[in-house]
Amino acid sequence: MRQRLEFSRIRYPCQQLETIVPPAGGAEPDAPRSAEPRPVPPRAPRAEPTDRPVSAAAEPGGPDLQGLFMMIARSALINLGEAADPVTRERRVDLEQAREAIDVLLLLRDKTSGNRTEQESRLLEEIVYDLQMRFVRAAEAGPPR
Numbered sequence: 675m676r677q678r679l680e681f682s683r684i685r686y687p688c689q690q691l692e693t694i695v696p697p698a699g700g701a702e703p704d705a706p707r708s709a710e711p712r713p714v715p716p717r718a719p720r721a722e723p724t725d726r727p728v729s730a731a732a733e734p735g736g737p738d739l740q741g742l743f744m745m746i747a748r749s750a751l752i753n754l755g756e757a758a759d760p761v762t763r764e765r766r767v768d769l770e771q772a773r774e775a776i777d778v779l780l781l782l783r784d785k786t787s788g789n790r791t792e793q794e795s796r797l798l799e800e801i802v803y804d805l806q807m808r809f810v811r812a813a814e815a816g817p818p819r
Contacts, residue, residue: 739786739790740793740797743779743782743794743797743798743801744801746775746778746779746782747775747779747801747805749771749775750772750775750805750809751805751808752766753766753767753768753769753771753772753775754767754769754772754805754808754809754812755812756808767812769809769813772809772812773809775805776802776805776809779798779801779802779805780802783798783802
């Protein structure tokens with residue numbers, strides 16, 4: 675006589691797993707062995723860290739650190755009124771948003787220190803200096819009329 679196997683559900687925040695639990699008293703010796711857990715496939719080996727800079731690992735034409743710096747700088751320029759908003763085609767000054775963009779670049783400078791190429795470091799320093807000078811000029815000029 676075959677015994678029925680009962681399913682119990684174990685809930686995790688990100689997934690739901692089903693496990694097969696034999697009823698109390700144990701299963702008969704000739705019961706099918708489907709109650710055994712499946713073997714877990716081995717994970718792919720992790721790539722060993724290299725001495726290459728992060729941007730050198732990026733695919734040509736793909737995202738890189740310099741592109742990120744330029745994207746954030748573009749946002750700061752738009753908020754400083756130095757470039758037109760790409761959606762509205764209007765120039766506007768929002769010094770708070772410009773300051774936040776500059777602060778993000780400063781944060782990236784600190785957090786990526788020692789992990790940038792010389793070219794990336796030079797570009798970042800030039801961008802930060804230029805944006806800080808433009809910010810001071812915009813703040814001294816006062817709100818637009």
